[in-house]
Amino acid sequence: MNTTTKEILKKIKKASDNIDIYVVGGWVRDALIKRKNRDLDIATSINPGPLARKISNVIKGRFVELDKKNKIYRVVLKGDRDLDYIDVAKLKGPDIYTDLKRRDFTINALAVSISNAIDEYTVIDPTGGIYDIKNKVVRSTNTGIFNEDPLRLLRAFRIACELKFNIEPKTKKLIKVKSKLIRKSANERVRDEIFKILSQPKSFVWIKEMDNAGLMDCIFPEIIKMKKSARNFYYHPQGLWQHAIETLTSLEEILDNLKKLFPGYEHKILNHLNQPLSNGITRMNLLKFVALMHDMAKPACAKKIGNKMRFLGHEKKGSEMIKVVLKGLRMSNKDIKIAQTLIGHHMRPINLGQSPVITDRAIFRLFRDIEDNLVDLMLLTLADCYSYRRIKVRKVVELKKQKKVVGKLITRYFDVKEKISHPKLLDGHVIMKKFNIKPSPLVGKLLGIVKEEQSLGKIKDVNDALTLIKRKLTRLKKRNIMN
Ligand code: CTP
DSSP states (O other), rough: OOOOHHHHHHHHHHTTTTTTTTEEEEHHHHHHHHHOOEEEEEESOOHHHHHHHHHHHHOHHHHEEEETTTTTTEEOSSSSSSSSSEEEEOOOSSSHHHHHHHHHHHGGEEEHHHHTTOOOOOEEEOHHHHHHHHHOOOOOSSSHHHHTTTHHHHHHHHHHHTTOOOOOOHHHHHHHHGEEEEEEEEHHHHHHHHHHHTTTTTHHHHHHHHHTTTHHHHTHHHHHHHHHHTGSSSSSTTOOOHHHHHHHHHHHHHHHHHHSSSSTHHHHHHHHHHHHHTTTOHHHHHHHHHHHTTTTTTHHHHHETTEEETTTHHHHHHHHHHHHHHHHOOOOHHHHHHHHHHHHTTTHHHHHHHOOOOOOHHHHHHHHGGGHHHHHHHHHHHHHHTTTTTOOOOOOHHHHHHHHHHHHHHHHHHHHHHHOOOOOOOOOOHHHHTOOOOOHHHHHHHHHHHHHHHHSSOOOSHHHHHHHHHHHHHHHHHTTOOO
């Protein structure tokens, strides 16, 4: 334990006036496996509100009433400390033993009395948590835990995935039996657990495990259709869901090999993907979710044309469907928009890769429509293509070509990023005034033309832009398109 945590614990002990209070749960578990945990949970038999206030005074933290009904209080630590916050709650039951036995997993059902927590750990362990930590096992404390809080069905996987533990077979069986209960959990809580799992490398392993336990179908019923529909028409023998998992797997392989795949650009790509979005989610986690769901509309769009099954319009439909799914998970509008853009345009880089020459204009138009999501889209495309590698239905040369296109576009994106965002030469008001045009979509169209030509280096200043507009308007007038 580092000195600042020790200092904080000493101060908490002082604030407790020798009444026994306990450090419980994840912090104790993590201390035993020497893993950093920035959140401390405290359980006490006395009224937790006044105790939390006292603690916040002695450590100069901020007092927050977290859950009035259940009497849970938070002390938020300020400054550069080892802990972010301390939660203070009342013991559930008459004593610490009863409290611990009601907790979710044995490895979390651990406590240390505050007087012991500072210099030595005499761990209170009524369910065999220390033994399970040694064996790297997540085991339920009793068979009722999932009825009490169904979110624990996901917590089991998230904790196992984060700690690189295994879920004990009987607990796994119990999860399968209880999987439907997950529908009762608050959507925000489900979202947080799913995205914490996706934030781990090799999350595909855990998505598969959760799927085997029946949880993925319960949370996202769209997946049931992906598993059933038109199985014979997909390259992957187990249908579209297998393709989805393989796309996520390939994406995670790509992320592990950025340096090899995009030499010199790996840091830029990582910086981009590590950008935080809302609710603790990063671009990378969202991209992984999109990789799973990018073809979710294929079952709805499947149509036999001649001898072939086609999925015309599945990108557009998919972009509508993902909106509903992510709204359900209470994602922010901004994040939903990113996912919609990625799914809505996910066929474009593939089509671009198939054209004999990729012109600068085509690249500009893709950049314009995709905006800051280009890197994400390129990685999605590559993962989509690489998902077929294991089943060998795509020729190696085809995959190599797609990789080349993706590499070219990613490097171009970073190289011309500044150019694209160079200063606006004209705004709509100037155009309307100079050319005596009323507000209309035409103004937007003219602005788009100016931006396109500017980014291609064909016009450089305001005069060039005005000359260009004049020429365009004359041509439009001739064609009688203007009204
Ligand atoms: N807990 C529980 N059931 C839940 C949530 C939490 O029994 N549904 C108990 C566990 O003992 C857990 C403790 O409350 O260790 C604190 O919960 P939380 O802070 O959510 O999780 P941690 O285990 O501390 O781990 P992490 O911070 O990784 O979530």
